[in-house]
Amino acid sequence: MTRKRKGRPLTIDDERDRDQATIALVNSILDKKPVDIAQLRKVSAVKGLVNNELRRRVWPVLLGIDGTEIPHSDYLQWAGGTHRDSSVIEVDVQRSLWSYTADWTEERRDAKRKELKDLLTAAVCSYSGDVYYYQGLHDIASVLLFVVGEQSALRLLRRLVICHLRDCTRPSLDAVLELLGLLLPVLREVDRPLHDHIQATGVPPFFSLSWYITWFAHNLVRLGDAARLFDLFLGSHPIMPIYAAAAVLVAFRERILECEDDPAQMHHLLSNLPPLGALSGDELARRAAAISQQCPPKQLLRNRHMRPVMATAAEAYQKNGIFHVPDQPRAPKGIGGQAALGNLANFVMPGGRKVQKRPVALLSAASAATLLAAMLGMYFANVHSNMGI
Template sequence: MAREQEDADGREEEKDINGADDHHHDDEPALAHAQESRILDACRRRDIDDLQVLAVSRGGFLSDAIRRQAWPVLLGFTVDEHGEQGGSSDSWRKLARHKDEDQVKLDVDRSFVYYPDDDTQAQLDLKKTALSDLITEVLRRQPYLSYFQGYHDICQVFLLVLPPSSRAAAVSRLSGLRIRDFMLPSLGPAISQLRLIPDIISAVDPALCAHVGRTEPYFALSDTLTMFAHNVRRYADIARLFDALLAREQVFSLYVFAQIVLTRRAELFDHDEPDMLHFALSKLPQDLDLDAVIRDAAILFDKHPPETLRNWGKISNASALKTGRRVDECSRQGLAEGFAYFEMQQKELRWAARRQKAMKTVWANRTVILAVVIGIGAVYFRKAPFWMNLVSRSMPNHYF
């Protein structure tokens, strides 16, 4: 009886988040159908809380047909039952050219490297044209946004998943409300986000954090900037990962990266040189169990929420990490609100740049400034003999 109970307990532990037993494959079609029904029902009710749970569960949203319903809900715009949005227009073509369109062309020319892998050259050329139009439309309609290299990797996933009439709305809202920090004139806010990754790792594994801390967290820049789309090579994997990233708050991508680092603990301790460590961390393993990574990242988030992280207080209050702290609230924001937050961040960047320039000027002229201060002090002290006598006792004679 004891052995039978152990076997029963073991089978219970093997069940996934939906209660599915990995060894009972006969049940999988029924479970998938049940999950599909739950997702579509949540989409009809526009229930973001339910979609967040389902996005983390095994398989995420299961198929592109379902994603066409779920992603617009998470991003805060409306589509019909086929995932189509009305009111598409080519009026953007008459708008002023965006300053970054030349770079867009260069990046689009080298897009669709890993997927789709069964298209003819003619089909790929059509997709590249559509991708260029998608990015250009978003940038012309929101000209304040700055393009960054890797943005095309994100956009090509939306192009492959969503129908043409929904793509621009999805990418526009993602850009203005979710990844806005990356589309400022400076990458400073993006770098500030990276400082949270060591904080997350430290909360779980201080020794690993100390080891990884031998190199700056710039190793995570490519993956966090592009929502992992630059380095994930399988279309099914990146679409599934996008389910979770869109369903969760923007900061969740940092927890995903931190969780990947935690799963690679043994491998990373094999690298002692900072350069080799940086190289290893910047290369995303292609054999990741994404369902497990996403599940564990969600647990990590719940145990160590952003507000408990040491560097969270240094993140701007206008950052998308904070203005999009709740997905349901972010989904109700308008692009005008995104622009207002963008302006606030831009003002902060300008002020920080002026302060840094002033500090450099002071440091470069520190000798002259010190001489002037001492000179002024000397004149003042000569007019006040009592203070002159008092200070002269504690300062070298050559100052007076």
């Protein structure tokens, strides 16, 4: 979609001038010590970082990573390790990188896949069993690898798996269920009719699973689009992908509102929405940032009387301008059993008419894990089918 300036489409010269102005602005921010992290985060989110050279400088700063290199001996040791999901990484890597390497030889692609496998294994093994791999992490790691290179990608990924992606890298994805449950409350704040129409069908927000756990990277063909969204996500609150998911739904509001009040049809429609089918990567990033300003995470939880029991991302906080997440949920002491499951049900379908009619036990940890496993299986089976595997 073409952006406009004062009622007219941007020309190539306009875009070049805009990009040069952004580069100059970012360089001026980086040159001042101490770096104004808040301003850098704002520019990254709203304007984007233009090119990969700039991203190599800015992305580590957004995550609070200094310039200290990881000793190569440590990298080799971690990359040579094994863990619970080593075989899963092996399979995921072997079917990865197609979109970004369409014109590569198989030998060159295999070499890059080896780098990706080492990167993922090293990131997991460097935390000695406290961080778990999940299917979808390889999509995020692929973008990091292509944009900043193997060594810098490791530093970024090691930070992400204990911060922005912490709820994804726990032993199960139960915490992710809670986070997906924030999507409809966000949508309610920005488009009440659209929210009501989706909620009336009783469809849970599982259709947004791949968007959240891969930062949309799995659903995008162009590396540049993924990198633009990463400009936003790396410097933002960890639940920013939820706001981006809401922006996608709003972009398709007419199609969604035309869908009948039928759970099966609604789920099929939402599960097949292309994130950039109605927006460019830059427009999606800008709209997500705007929605997050309209309904910040703390305000969202307060307005909806919601408090995570399993997830930590929603309660992220800033320290010296850098986002951190609690290692464990800040749930009231003693909460558990049916109370915890009831809270999980409220997160997955807050106010949903159909969930309210069902026993809370339907969303037990075991069934939640089983449901997510089944969804992931269907999700990757569809990937294989599309790729002819």
